[in-house]
Amino acid sequence: MKSFLKLCASLMILMLVAFGARAEEGTVKVGSLAWEDQMAVALPAVKFLQKQGYKVEFVKFSEWGIAFGALQKGDVDVLLSSVDYLTSDYWAKYKNRLEKLSIASYGILQGLVVPSYVQIDSVDQLNGIVDKTGGKIIGIEPGSGLMREVGDAVKAYDLKYQVIDGSTAAMVAQLQSALERKETIVTTLWQPSWMMQKFDVKFLKDPKGVFAPSQAYYWIANKGFAAKNEGIRQSLATVYVPLDDVTQITADMNNGKTIDQAVDAWWEKNQKLVGKWSVMSK
Incomplete structure (x- = not known):
């Protein structure tokens, strides 16, 4: 039994080392729900990480339980979420093992x-x-x-x-x-x-406070990720997509563009803002 436990511990250590090494070598798996607004926030960050020289794999999820499960297992390195209210149950359950990296947008x-x-x-x-x-x-x-x-x-x-x-x-x-x-x-x-x-x-105003107040989109990761991947954390921390821009991206999608086309159009139009991200992340 002791030998089995030692083997399990050794395998866990190897998995954690591999997880940290993957990001440090310049690759990162970015997760988001496949919702229009979530991807409108996540994909500009993906493009920026690529601009910074990272190899990025974008992973879409159909629901929050699957997304948080994938984060826990290391199937994604970072996940876009709204932990204050929208996914507060999952955050409360896993928060001792997770950390907030930065705010990506605000005003949900x-x-x-x-x-x-x-x-x-x-x-x-x-x-x-x-x-x-x-x-x-x-x-x-x-x-x-x-x-x-x-x-x-x-x-x-x-x-x-x-x-x-x-x-x-x-x-x-x-x-x-x-x-x-x-x-x-x-x-x-x-x-x-x-x-x-x-x-x-x-x-409609909500004087009894039944509906959640304005919420933020956060980048979250497993605890310790930021310390091991300072470059990625710093790059993500500079990326902030204003809520009006998120709305415009989703409007372009409703008018016939794919999410990639809408984000690309936004990216080209907002090079001045992207340039500021680049300066801040150095």
């Missing part, structure tokens, strides 16, 4: 919206327009953090509404139809999103 916001012409400004006023909305809040995919918060808001504010699960595409279609007809609708939305740029809507 999600909540309930109505068309700008609707004469209310707060969630606690929604019951006053319930007859005009059919008593429905048009939601997105069930099980998302946003939908959980909507359910909490219905209880906290004693809203006389039914939350309608569905899909993002269905929500967008209903919102667009209501705006064209100048009808009253209550739906879920988030920022950054091309929808906030295209649709004339407003977030």
